[in-house]
Structures are given as C-alpha cells and as structure tokens.
Amino acid sequence: MWGTTLVVPPVPWSAPAMFSILRDEHITVAGAVPTQWAKLLEIPGVCADVLPHLRIGVAATAPAPPDLLRTVADRLGVALVVRYAMTECPTICGTEPDDPPDIQFHTVGRPAPGMTVRVADDGVIEVSGPCVMRGYWRNPELTASVLREGWLRTGDVGVIRDDGNLSITGRSGDMYIRGGYNIHPVEVEKVLVQHPGVKTVAVIGRPAPVIGEIGVAFVVPAGDPPSLEELRAHVKKQLADYKAPDELVVLDELPLTPMLKVDRAALRRRLPSK
Incomplete structure (x- = not known):
C-alpha cells in the first residue's frame, strides 16, 4: 500500500x-x-x-x-470491521464500516473482490479465488484433503444469508452429537456470552453414556459465577433445549494458543472425568 x-x-x-x-x-x-x-x-x-x-x-x-x-x-x-480469513487463504470475506449492526455483529460480511464463497452440502464453507493457497509444502495428501477442483474446504460451518453475507455457525471438527443431534459449540457460545454473568466462554463436547456426547461450558465469570441452571435457561430462550450445556466448569481464564485463540485441546484435557 x-x-x-x-x-x-x-x-x-x-x-x-x-x-x-x-x-x-x-x-x-x-x-x-x-x-x-x-x-x-x-x-x-x-x-x-x-x-x-x-x-x-x-x-x-x-x-x-x-x-x-x-x-x-x-x-x-471507531468503526469496527470483521475479517474472515485463514492461513490457507488470507482474504475471504469482510464487513464494511458503514454496514448496519445486524451485519457487523452477526456475520463476517461478503466475499472480497475476486473471491467466491459457497456452502457445501455438508454445511462446510468452501472458497475459490486468487488468494487460495497452491497447497501444503511437501504434503500432497493433506493438500488433497482440503483442495478439491479449485475449492478450499475451510473446515468452518456456515450459511450464506439472503443478503449475501456469510454467517459462521461452527467448526466441523468441534461439533459433537448429543442424542443424535449435531451441536456446533460456536452457536451455543454466541448465546452464552450474552448472559450478564459470563465474561468469556467455550463449549466442548465430551463422551457420555446412552446419549453419546454432552456439552460442557467452560465459563470465565463476570462477577459472581452463574449457575448451570441459569445458563441452561438462558440458552433455551434462543436455541433448542438439547443445545443447552449439561455441565459447567468455572475458570479464572480460558487457556489460549500462541495465536491467542481458545485452546480447545487444553480444555478437553480438563473435562470432568465422569
């Protein structure tokens, strides 16, 4: 520039x-x-x-x-904008400073010039365009698993709204299945963090007898910790009952990766042993 x-x-x-x-x-x-x-x-x-x-x-x-x-x-x-990108494709989507709140706060915007975005039948977001990588260095097997006929499978799950903006609803690898229902943690986290007693939160699925998997909410409270019952009631106001977390773990802070993202692997190691 x-x-x-x-x-x-x-x-x-x-x-x-x-x-x-x-x-x-x-x-x-x-x-x-x-x-x-x-x-x-x-x-x-x-x-x-x-x-x-x-x-x-x-x-x-x-x-x-x-x-x-x-x-x-x-x-x-300031005007705050959101950018959706990844190492394999550093430019995908973004919002604009003059976008209305519904777009700014609930989507990652529209595709950048030259980029095309679609949602595959399994819900995974795929992108195509000049910013997509050529492949992983000396790893053709991994390359073939994510690059298919010019389309990069991001691993993120989402929907393209009627207005053309992309909304991310989860991550395919983070999904867990409770009683036959697919649950994407990001969708639940977006609701939980709206609770006044929640500062930050991450939801992880863990194995459970009979029902398959259940959701565990790791919460950093904003003041006095909310109860599991409060959080479940809060989620049920916006989402289906089965998406409400089944267990609650209160932490002083969430573990982070070197990129300052939530370290979900570290949280899995902290899952209650039941």
Missing part, C-alpha cells in the same frame, strides 16, 4: 504494549484478534480521547462476540 506505515507490535504480545503503540505511533487502523481487543479494554482509561488517531478497528482470526464488537466501537469511537 502507498502512503501507509506498517507497525508490528513486539512479541510476546501484551495489552499495555499494544496500547502504547496505538497511542505513541498515532495508529489509524489497528487489527487484532477478539481476545486482544478484550484485554485492551481492561486497561484503565482506554477511550477515544487517548487514541484520537484511531479510525478503524479490525477483528479477525476468531469469532467475535457481538457485545465485544459494540463495546470496542463505543469505547474507542
């Missing part, structure tokens, strides 16, 4: 370091994963007045809770 300066934050990442860079370098467009935006807002005094140059915030790489998007936009006084 012409006329722009790229500023890369130091490693390991920290919220205070990000805040200092945004303020001292007069950053106008900042990109971060949802966890980073949430941690930035925990710094006392972070607001539009102390970051007057910031115009656009970008949330990418992981599902962003609607309440977090609203809070970032309100606190920092």
Whole structure:
C-alpha cells in the first residue's frame, strides 16, 4: 500500500504494549484478534480521547462476540470491521464500516473482490479465488484433503444469508452429537456470552453414556459465577433445549494458543472425568 506505515507490535504480545503503540505511533487502523481487543479494554482509561488517531478497528482470526464488537466501537469511537480469513487463504470475506449492526455483529460480511464463497452440502464453507493457497509444502495428501477442483474446504460451518453475507455457525471438527443431534459449540457460545454473568466462554463436547456426547461450558465469570441452571435457561430462550450445556466448569481464564485463540485441546484435557 502507498502512503501507509506498517507497525508490528513486539512479541510476546501484551495489552499495555499494544496500547502504547496505538497511542505513541498515532495508529489509524489497528487489527487484532477478539481476545486482544478484550484485554485492551481492561486497561484503565482506554477511550477515544487517548487514541484520537484511531479510525478503524479490525477483528479477525476468531469469532467475535457481538457485545465485544459494540463495546470496542463505543469505547474507542471507531468503526469496527470483521475479517474472515485463514492461513490457507488470507482474504475471504469482510464487513464494511458503514454496514448496519445486524451485519457487523452477526456475520463476517461478503466475499472480497475476486473471491467466491459457497456452502457445501455438508454445511462446510468452501472458497475459490486468487488468494487460495497452491497447497501444503511437501504434503500432497493433506493438500488433497482440503483442495478439491479449485475449492478450499475451510473446515468452518456456515450459511450464506439472503443478503449475501456469510454467517459462521461452527467448526466441523468441534461439533459433537448429543442424542443424535449435531451441536456446533460456536452457536451455543454466541448465546452464552450474552448472559450478564459470563465474561468469556467455550463449549466442548465430551463422551457420555446412552446419549453419546454432552456439552460442557467452560465459563470465565463476570462477577459472581452463574449457575448451570441459569445458563441452561438462558440458552433455551434462543436455541433448542438439547443445545443447552449439561455441565459447567468455572475458570479464572480460558487457556489460549500462541495465536491467542481458545485452546480447545487444553480444555478437553480438563473435562470432568465422569
């Protein structure tokens, strides 16, 4: 890009370091994963007045809770956009600063120029276009498993709305089956995080007798921890009864990967042994 300066934050990442860079370098467009935006807002005094140059915030790489998007936009006084991408295809979809709230907070936007998005019969999102990788280095078997006739299978599950915007409803590898019903954790997490007693949450399926699998909600509370009964009632107001979590584990914080995404493998190791 012409006329722009790229500023890369130091490693390991920290919220205070990000805040200092945004303020001292007069950053106008900042990109971060949802966890980073949430941690930035925990710094006392972070607001539009102390970051007057910031115009656009970008949330990418992981599902962003609607309440977090609203809070970032309100606190920092910026237009917040969502970008959907992956290592195998760094540009897929995105929202625009002037999109209405329903699109900004509940979709990942429309395909980027030159990119085509479709949903396969099994619900998996597939993409095609110039940004799709040629393949994995020296791994033709893995390449063949995700690249089919020019289409990249993302592993994400979603729907294309009537207005052309893509909504991600889950991850195929994270799905669990409870009593014969398929449940995508992301769909349940989006509802749980709307509960006033929930700060962050992740849902994991674990084996269970008779019913096959059940959902375990790992919750970082916002204040006093909510009860399992409260959370189940909250979910049932928006989703089918069988999607409500069966067990609750309260944590001080969710384990994260080096990319600051929820470490679901680490959570599986913490599943109750029943």
